[in-house]
Amino acid sequence: MEYWLLCRKMGENKMKIRCMNCMKEYEDEYEICPNCGYIRGTKPKESYHLRPETILHDKYEIGTVIGFGGFGVIYKAWDKNLKKIVAIKEYYPTAFLNRIPGENSVRIYDKKNLEAFEKGKKEFLEEARNLAKFNSHPNIVHVFDFFEENGTAYFVMEYLDGCSLKVFLQANREKKKTMSVDTALQITQAVLSGLKAIHEKKIIHRDIKPGNIFLCKDGTIKLIDFGAARFASEDTEKTRTIIITPGYAPAEQYQTKSKQGAYTDIYAAGAVLYEMLTGIKPEESINRKVEDNVEEPQKLKPEVPAYISKAVMKAMAIQPEIRFQTVDQFAKILNSKKEVRDVKKEIAFLKKRKIFRIAMLFMIVIGSGIFCGWQYSQRNTGIKLQPAAISVWIPYDESNGEEDAKQLLDEMTSEYLNNNEMISLDIQTISSSDYEYELKKALKNGTGPDVFDSSCLTAEDYDYLGDLTPLFKLSVFHPEDYFYLSDYRTYFPSGKQLPLSFELPVQYTNILEDVTGAEETGNSKTKFLAGEIKEYLGSTDDYAEIQQQLAGRYEMSFPDNTDESKGSFKNLWSISGEIDTKKQDAAILLLYYLLSETSEDYLTVQNTNHLPLNKNVMTVFVEVNRDFEGIEKYIEQVQMSVME
Secondary structure, X not given: OHHHHHHHHHHHOOOEEEOOOOOOXXXXXXXXXXXXXXEOOOOOOOOOOOOOOOEEXXXXXXXXXXXXXXXXXXXXXXEOOOOEEEEEEEEOOOOOEEOOOOOOOOEEOOHHHHHHHHHHHHHHHHHHHHHHOOOOOOOEOOEEEEEEEOOEEEEEEEOOOEEEHHHHHHHHHHOOOOOOHHHHHXXXXXXXXXXXXXXXOOOOOOOOOHHHEEEEOOOOEEEOOOOHHHHOOOOHHHHHHHHOOOOOOXXXXXXXXXXXXXXXXXXXXXXXXXXXXXXXXOOOHHHHOOOOOOOOHHHHOOOOOHXXXXXXXXXXXXXXXXXXXXXXXXXXXXXXXOOOOOHHHHHHHHHHHHHHHHHHHHHHHHHOOOOOHHHHHHOOOOOOOOOEEXXXXXXXXXXXXXXXHHHHHHHHHHHHHHHOOOEEEEEEEEEHHHHHHHHHHHHHHOOOOOEXXXXXXXXXXXXXXXXXXXXXXXXXOOHHHEOOHHXXXXXXXXXXXXXXXXXXXXXXXXXXXXXXXXXXXXXXXXXXXXXXXXXXXXXXXXXXXXXXXXXXXXXXXXXXXXXXXXXXXXXXXXXXXXXXXXXXXHHHHHHHHHOOHHHHHHHHHOOOOOEEOEHHHHHHHHHHOHHHOOHHHHHOOOOEOOOO
């Protein structure tokens, strides 16, 4: 009896240990977990991974690695306080860091990478902070905690038991099966529900794909891995390349400077639905822009209803404006069983609508008694031109290309050449890095061009420029039809440069409530775009970049204190001081045409960030860019910089 009691007592005192793989307890006399077969003390797959049983933040016991890549590691872990399994993501950009085996702290390879590492870490924690806002949403992975430790950062998420949609689809392919329409719709509606929540917070996922959609064993569908691009270095081009997943990323994500919005995620969601229905991953969007060979799901799988097939193709339209603009629109169509317009018909319809819109603007201008571009050809200029060949010099930005610059000038001068057939233009394009040197040298040597962009010149160069007074003496030229030209001599005392456009100061404000580092001061566009400051006093020239990078997250206003902020003229043009009379007439008339509606539309509305001097074109500019409503009144208050 005593022996039996002793044995029983010894059994009760046996130690329990927790398996770092399945997180279940078992008696410590075993080296192998009887539940999952994990061998205690097994080294991690990669030497830089934290060893199992490592304690983080005094309460999280690290287990085995369940995922890793170029920017992070995800561990299974045990929350000792809450007594439950969690997942912990570690910020670990392998390009910057290493970790000596047996140590927890990380080390940076090169101090040159420190700034990029710290920026990435900050954005990593910001991602966790943003995700934590959605802990009540059933279709978004929940974040419980985030902190810094070991020289890097971590955030704690709910542990998901199941598999990714990617794994599920691969298994189906191996079995030569496709998903049922009902299951595909169920998953898609869950994805759209999660996207709706984040879009309402002005967040775009930008990496919706089967690998980032998790199918839990309890039937729940979760969106995971938010903001992977935030882990990249400061090189924007590389960042965009990293987050692009061919087949799911729309064409705008392939561009370093492009406007993105809810429709970006909608394309990806549509592509995922396409693959679930057909078993085929769609062709890369950038290739579809050249030749679109993606067939409707119904053609590949006849049991797919027509309304679903057309909805998928609309969501995956190459043109963002043709796609559903909100996830609600997409979800409602999938629920309503109503067919949307065929994408090809939609494209044709939009073309007609665009033409109609242009025609309406045209009629508005005509109806108001204001002359239009075509009327330039109807006017008697009072100049009798003689045949002449005019040499024209323009700089080109190497980022845009020489051909683009030449094409732009060809478009700007087309009306002039059509109405003056006796004139020819010899256009020479020069790299902007060499333009100033080459122009000044040619002017000094007397071999300069007849007409040229003189934006790079200063007052000391004006002796080489010709007088533009003849332009203002043309009977057809009315300075009041252009902004600031009624006071031309005030701004251009020399009378030797003519602006084609201008810029004005603008106040930009980030409208998100919780801008990171909003307490910081300074006036830096870089910090503003990064969300480190709340406001930025910039100019109209910043508009396109801010609109592209902060779509839906900014407001634009015109500063009240215009005494301290002055505008400036852009695209300054001149004629040579040595030009003969015959060529001078042709050159002056060319400058007149460069201020026309046709020319200014090509220059400002379609190509640059500058504002048009032509008041008629400004009407169209504001129609296209609604943020500029009220700018005409603002222009009356702003003083421009005087060109000395």
